[in-house]
Amino acid sequence: MYYIKKCPECSSINLFVNREKGEVICKDCGLVVEDKMVEFGQDWREFEDDRRFDRVRRTGQPMTYTQFDQGLGTEVGQKADLFALGSKDRNKFFRLRKWQYRISTAIERNLKLALAELKRVSSFLKLPKSVEEEAAMIYTQAVQRGLVRGRSMESVVSGALYAACRRHEVPRTLDELSEASSIEKKEIGRTYRFVTRELGITILPSNPADYIARFASSLKLTAETQSKAVEILEEAQHEELTSGRGPTGIAAASLYVSALIHGEKRTQREVADVAGVTEVTIRNRYKELLEKLDLDKEVKKLKKKAGK
């Protein structure tokens, strides 16, 4: 709903809203239209709230980081005013020098903090050194391009790590990143997409096979089961069962079937937990696997054996 209002004095629609004071002023005749505020209080209120929420959301979190810049600007200005009593050229020189110094240390300080955080998250997830370094590189580039402005440092760190993982084919799920960094999954995904797009990093879709080894080891499955799972996975890919589906779900279902065949049965619940998907997803993938591949024969054989 929009609010087209007229000035009661001159019928102009050229009204100016001062949100801080809660006033509506006619730009043409200067009348403060107060009674309108009361009358349409509800409408204006909603408008105001929306705007404020929007503003808070856009500038809320990153304030600690942008604040440095803002603080810097005024500080230099104030000192410059004091020095203005002396030589203007000297003053200008000092101001510029200080400005440059502060800017460079600002980036450095940010980097130091960020890289410490990156290290922490990385070691928490037991990521290889190469991934950590790649992530650090991505983050550094992001800072230099000013991509951190407008989002929190931590989320960009997580995004960089996630991207680095993907590129090195040691994917971690967004859930794992989220747990390690205590940043919302959504937020990590968003910054990840943003940063990779802005930096022109190519992301190949993650391969379910990359998840198998990790899932298998947390489920304590044997190597045979694991390689069987990879086989199943390949067949599934051949049958085009994998496109458009979440890679973790497919990996989980392959492992589940494979474990079944090798008599190392795990419950759907167990597999679902380590893969970070639900049982339902495993069931759906599992069903597709049985239908498209000839696995149902093998599974039936096993059932017969168990029956005897």
Next chain:
DNA sequence: AAGACGAAAGTGGTTGA
């Protein structure tokens, strides 16, 4: 009693007009 299975409704992200 626990696990497997499936239906139905809801959620967040992608896509195409």
Next chain:
DNA sequence: TCAACAACTTTCGTCTT
């Protein structure tokens, strides 16, 4: 920018072991 859509989740009831 918005509505349609597919994948996935949540929840819950029923069947099997």
